[in-house]
Amino acid sequence: MIEVQGLHKSIDRTKILKDVSFYVQKGSIYGLLGSNGAGKTTLMRILAGILKQNDGIVRVLEEDIFENDKVKQNVVFLPDNLYFLPQYTTKQMADYYRSMYDGWSEERYENLKRVFHLDEKKKISQFSKGMQRQVAFWLAMSAKPDVLIIDEPFDGLDAVMRQKVRSLIIQDVAEREMTVLISSHNLREVEDICDHVGILHKGEILLERDLDDLKADVHKIQVAFQEEDFDPETSNLDVLHQEKRGSVFLLIVRGNETAISAEMEKYRPLVYDRLPLTLEEIFIYEMGGAGYAFENIIV
Numbered sequence: 674m675i676e677v678q679g680l681h682k683s684i685d686r687t688k689i690l691k692d693v694s695f696y697v698q699k700g701s702i703y704g705l706l707g708s709n710g711a712g713k714t715t716l717m718r719i720l721a722g723i724l725k726q727n728d729g730i731v732r733v734l735e736e737d738i739f740e741n742d743k744v745k746q747n748v749v750f751l752p753d754n755l756y757f758l759p760q761y762t763t764k765q766m767a768d769y770y771r772s773m774y775d776g777w778s779e780e781r782y783e784n785l786k787r788v789f790h791l792d793e794k795k796k797i798s799q800f801s802k803g804m805q806r807q808v809a810f811w812l813a814m815s816a817k818p819d820v821l822i823i824d825e826p827f828d829g830l831d832a833v834m835r836q837k838v839r840s841l842i843i844q845d846v847a848e849r850e851m852t853v854l855i856s857s858h859n860l861r862e863v864e865d866i867c868d869h870v871g872i873l874h875k876g877e878i879l880l881e882r883d884l885d886d887l888k889a890d891v892h893k894i895q896v897a898f899q900e901e902d903f904d905p906e907t908s909n910l911d912v913l914h915q916e917k918r919g920s921v922f923l924l925i926v927r928g929n930e931t932a933i934s935a936e937m938e939k940y941r942p943l944v945y946d947r948l949p950l951t952l953e954e955i956f957i958y959e960m961g962g963a964g965y966a967f968e969n970i971i972v
Contacts, residue, residue, distance in 0.1 A: 674699045674852055675720060675820065680729035682715055689715045691876045693729070697869070700850035702842070704867035704884075706860065706956055711873040713856045714753070717822050720854065721750035733820055746775050747819040751809050753828065763793040763808050767815070774816040782815040788837060803829035810838050814845065820852045821845075827862050839866055864952040872956065884952070891955055892930060896937060897921045897944040909936050925950070 675697035682690040689712045697703040707713045718724045719731055722738040722745050731737065736744050757766055771777045786793065789807045791800070797808055806829045813821060821842070827835045843866065845851040857863050863870065864884070871881040880887075891913070896903070897920050905912045905924060910933060914925040921944070926933055930947070937945055 676732040678730040681727045683727055689876055693878055695871050695878055695881050697852055699852050700846055701869055702853040702867045704863040704870040705856040707873035712876045713873055717824055721822055749813045749816055749818040750822045751813055753824040755805055755809050757797045762796055770812050770816055776817040778815055778817050785811050806830055814841055822854045824856050826855055860953040860956055892926050893948045893950040894924050895946045895948055896942045898942050903940050
C-alpha cells in the first residue's frame with residue numbers, strides 16, 4: 674500500500690508539490706494523471722525513495738520509504754527514461770537484480786524469457802526503445818515486488834506487447850496482491866487497467882476517485898427538442914459543459930442518471946441519448962475547470 678499525507682516538495686526554491694494527499698490500497702492499480710509539469714515524476718521519485726519530501730508523510734508498505742532498504746527490497750520503480758548499467762546484457766542486469774532483490778525468482782525469469790523472446794546475451798544498449806522497455810518489465814516482474822511504480826509503462830511497445838505486459842501486471846495484482854501506481858499520458862491505456870485515478874495539477878491533487886464511481890457520476894448526453902425553449906443554464910441540471918450543433922445539444926452533466934433523465938423528460942425531447950464518456954473526456958473537463966485550456970472535448 675501507499676499512503677501520502679500533506680506532502681510538500683520544493684526543488685531550487687521552486688514549489689513542485691503542495692499538500693498532496695492520497696492513498697493506494699493493497700492489490701489495486703492506481704492511475705496518476707496530470708498535465709505536463711504537474712509534478713508526477715517528482716512524486717514517483719519520492720514514492721520510490723529516491724527523493725525526500727520537505728514536509729508530510731510518505732509511507733510505502735506501512736513504513737517510511739526514504740533510506741529504508743528493507744522496504745526498497747519490495748519496491749521497483751520503472752522511470753520514463755530507463756537506465757541500465759553501461760555495456761550490460763540482460764543476463765548481467767538479471768545478476769545485478771538478483772543481488773539487489775531478495776524476492777527475485779529465477780523460475781519467473783526463465784518463464785518470462787519465453788514471453789519477451791529477447792537475446793539475454795545481447796547488450797541492452799543495442800536494443801530498440803521498445804525492446805529496452807521489455808527488458809525493464811522482464812527484470813521488474815522477475816523481482817516479484819510488492820509495489821510497482823511505473824512512469825509511461827507502455828511507451829514504445831507495440832499493440833501485442835502492450836497486451837502481454839498489461840496481462841502480466843493484472844496477473845500479479847490478482848495472484849500476489851501487488852500494488853501498482855501508473856503514470857501515463859495515454860489515458861485509454863490507463864482506463865483499461867486502473868481501478869482508481871488521481872489527477873495532479875500544478876503540484877496539487879485536483880481529483881481522486883474510484884474509476885467506476887467517477888464514470889457513474891458524470892454523463893454525456895445528446896438531446897434535441899421540437900421547440901427551442903430549452904436552456905441548460907436555467908434547467909435543474911448540473912451542466913459541466915455544453916455545445917449546440919444545429920438543434921442538437923451535447924451536454925456533460927454531473928449527477929444521478931435517473932434524476933437527469935427525469936429532468937430531461939420535463940422538456941419532452943425528440944431525441945435523448947446517453948453517449949459513452951471516456952476517462953480522457955473527464956480528464957480534459959476537470960483540467961479545464963482548473964484553468965487548463967481546452968476546447969471541443971465532446972467528440
